[in-house]
Each structure stands twice: as C-alpha cells, then as structure tokens.
Amino acid sequence: MAETENPFAQSPALSIAELEARMEGSRAQRERHARLRNILYPFAVVIGLLVVWEVGTRVLGVPLFLLPPPSAIAVSFIANSSLLLFHGWITTAEILLGFALSIVIGIPLALAIFLWPAFSRSILPLLVSSQAMPKVAVAPLFLVWFGFGLLPKVLIAFLIAFFPVVINTAVGLASIEPEKIYLARSMGFGATATFFKIRLPNALPAIFGGLKISITLAVVGAVVGEFVGGDAGLGYLLMVANGSMDTQLLFAGIVALTVLGVALFLLIEFAERLAIPRHIIAGNKGNP
C-alpha cells in the first residue's frame, strides 16, 4: 500500500480506490443530470408554447370559437370532466376491444402464415391489398351492417389495428438465426419445444413492436367509427362540440384523446417490460 508522491498530480495523491470512487461519483452525477435534462427540456418547451399560445390569443384577441387560450381549454376540461370521463370510458372500451380482437385474430393468423407457406401465399396478397383500401371508407358500410352501437367501432378499430400485429408477428417468427434452429434440433428439442423455448421468445420484441403500433391505430379506428355514426364516445363528443362551436370543449376532447392514447401506449410498453425482461431492451444500449 505504499503511496508514492506523484509529481504530475495536480491534487494530493489519491489511491486508485479513491480515484475510482471519485470517477464513479461524477459518472452518477452526470447521469442524474442527463435524466433531469431529458425531463426538463421537453417540459420547458411545452410550457413555453403554452405561454406563447395564451399570451398570443389574448393580445391578438382571437375569438374563443377559433382558437381558445390554454387556460380556457383547461377550464372547459375541468368543467366537463365527468362528461369527458363518461365518453372517454366508452372510447376506451372500443379501443381495447378492437385491440384485443387484433391480437386474438392477428396472432393466430400470423402463426398460420408462418407455419403454412401455402396459406401465406394465398392469404398475404389479400391481406396487403386490404391495407391499401382506405378503412375509413368502409366505416359507413359497417354502420349499415352493424348499427350505431359499440360493434361497428370495435370492428373499425380492429380493421385498422390488426395488420401490424400480423406482419410483425409473422416476420418476428420467421427471422431467426438459422444456427439457433440447428442448435435446437441437435439438442433434441421437438417442434413444439423449439417454438416455445426459442422461436417465440425470439419474436417477442418484434411482436410488441407491432402491438405498440396497433394500439395507437386502434385509437384512430375507434374515433373514426364514432365520427361516422356514434351516439357516445370522445369522437362523438368532438362532433357535438364542433357542431355547437364549443371549441374549448373540442380542444378538451382532443387533450383527453391524446392522454388516453399515450396511457394505452405506456400500458403496452409496461406489458412489454414484463414479458421481455430488461436485458433485451437494455441490450440495445450495448455493453456497460
């Protein structure tokens, strides 16, 4: 433990352990600051925009029905909170049912596409062209077929949302290093074990990528369904607010939809973290 004087050191000579502790401390501090900045900067931008918006609309005297200031939107949001909650709940139900349907139909479909090349060849062109078709155009037809209730909205949400689930699952299942499959066979795993122990976990990141796209699309689908013919839901509320020139409420509805969309997205991300332990996601960041 002989500590020799280092003539080049600017500070009193430190042992390597002390140096380590110091480096570790400054690294931790840098990371804390970086985390803080990641939250602070976007927050500051939002606050700045809101202030400009608020001041701008007031100074320029923009009429409320054209562009209400954020404060008016906030007031409307709070005043109509029970209304927003009621309609928001219905929209949430439509989104989640459409999304659930996307999973229940999309994943088995992807499985069939992956397992049977003949099925894939026959169904895939159909599937792709079904995506080229603007689904919004089908919405009135669904109205005719299924009425004004929950069902047509759920179906439109499903129709818009299921495609990324199918494609991502099918691609995720198919894309695997051939060596992993060779390995499984030489270890003596049968087809079922290979699927569940190797191929499915291997595909999970891709599947969740599809689910995350799907949930945001399901929001669009549900709102489109409510636009076309609804008597409830945030999309319906937007139409009503629009019709009565209640632009504050319109904005409050948009805010509610945005919050709902983000919340659902985060929910899927949370599920992803549960299903795919941290190291896969962390793995993208490389070695420590």
Place this chain on the structure above:
Amino acid sequence: MLTTSSSLGADGEGAYLRVQGLSKVYATHDGPVRALEQVSVEARRGEFLSVLGPSGCGKSTLIMIAAGLLRPSSGTVSIDGALVTRPRTDIGIVFQSPVLLEWRTALGNVMLQAEAKKLERTAARRRARELLGAVGLSGFEDKYPHELSGGMRQRVSLCRALIHNPNQLLMDEPFGALDALTRDQLVLDLQQIWNERRMTVLFVTHSVPEAVFLSDRVMVMTPRPGRVDRMIDIELPRPRTLAMRETPEFASYVREILDLFLARGILREY
C-alpha cells in the same frame, strides 16, 4: 494411452465416426456447386481430428452432415456403425457465433441443453456451474449475453455443448471471431477439457497453428470442391504448451501444411 497413428483396420475397426464417399452438391442460381467431393475419413473414439482448409472448401458442410443436420448428396456418415439419418442429439455442437439466447443468463443458456435432454435439474445446475467455473466464468452465471465479452459468450456456448457429457464434439470454427489472445486461452481451455474427457472432436478451423496445436490428426482439404488432400498425424507430446509452438517439430508441421497450401495455390508467396 492415445496413439496418433491414423492406420485403422480395413473394416474401420476402432472407428467411432466414419465418413464414406461423402459428396454434397448445392443447387444455386449459378448452377450446381460442389461443396464436398468423395470425402472419406474416420475418427477413433476419443480422437481430436481437425479439418483444415480454405474458405468454401465445405468444412462447415462436413460438420453439418456429421451432425445429421444436413443430408449428403451421396455417401454416408456412421457413428459406432449406425448410419446417421437424422439430427444427432448425442453430440455437443459449437458454431462460429455463440448462438446464445439473449433472454437467458449464462447459466440459463447452458441449462437449455439440460432441459432438452431432460436431465435432473439440481444436478444439471451444479454441473453447469462447474463447467462455467472450469472455463473461468465463475461469478458470471447470472449475466446475460449482452453483458459478456465475445470470448465469454463462446465459453458459455462451449459449456452448453458439454453439459450432457457428449461422446462427440463438433466445432465449426469456434474461435474464428475472437481476438488472438482470447483465442489462445480458449484453445488451452479446450485442450484441458478434452484431456479430461477424451470425447471425439471434429474441429473445423482455418488456423494452421490452432489445428496443429490441438489435434491428433489434421485433415487438410483442397479448395472447392472439398476433397481430402492429406492426413497429417501430429505426434507432439501432450499436454501441449504455448512454448511448444516455438519448437522445430511444431514448426515443421505448420511448414508442411503451408507448403501444401502453397502447392495448391491457396497461398501465394512473392
């Protein structure tokens, strides 16, 4: 005591692995490609046999066929007299890349083999820890592949190939992607493991010193289509040491192989 003689009986008595008249032709867009042509080779039980040759000489194809993972176009592979017609599960296989499951720890990856073989769990875990310890990975059992270096990953891959005590190890350029120092260590580790267990090893490489260092015999192959060019007995005492690489005997084996490569135009001196 292991001998280094390559003379087997005419009926291949004592041969553990027999490859007879093996050919493999791949159909490609540019027409058929001959990967292997009439390759015959035998390995005794417990022999360390290296397959050495230029890229594209069908070395990997030979491994895949020996593992039962690929069908030969003609010819046969047999183990202990039994024809290989399906993927062999009695082997340990190591590829050039570690092929670890990213969502499993080092221990979990080794245990995959145990799960496939339905080995008793507690004993298998103990053995997996022992194996990981033997290749210097004590304390890394619970690390995930992305937390390990390339050399560590390949060590995990090696442990996974060994946990069920296979009679044969098939290795397809296992150290090809590693830096020189890590490579030296892994070669020493492999020699040690083989020394203790004496499984039959088929080791594909394109490193001449590596082949000479590890092997009882080196099978030198021609460029495509891969044929057996020469079988060379390596009669160096075991265990081999790093210092042995500087001896005239070692150098003369390396020289012999390099001369062969020069003669075949695989290497060109100016």
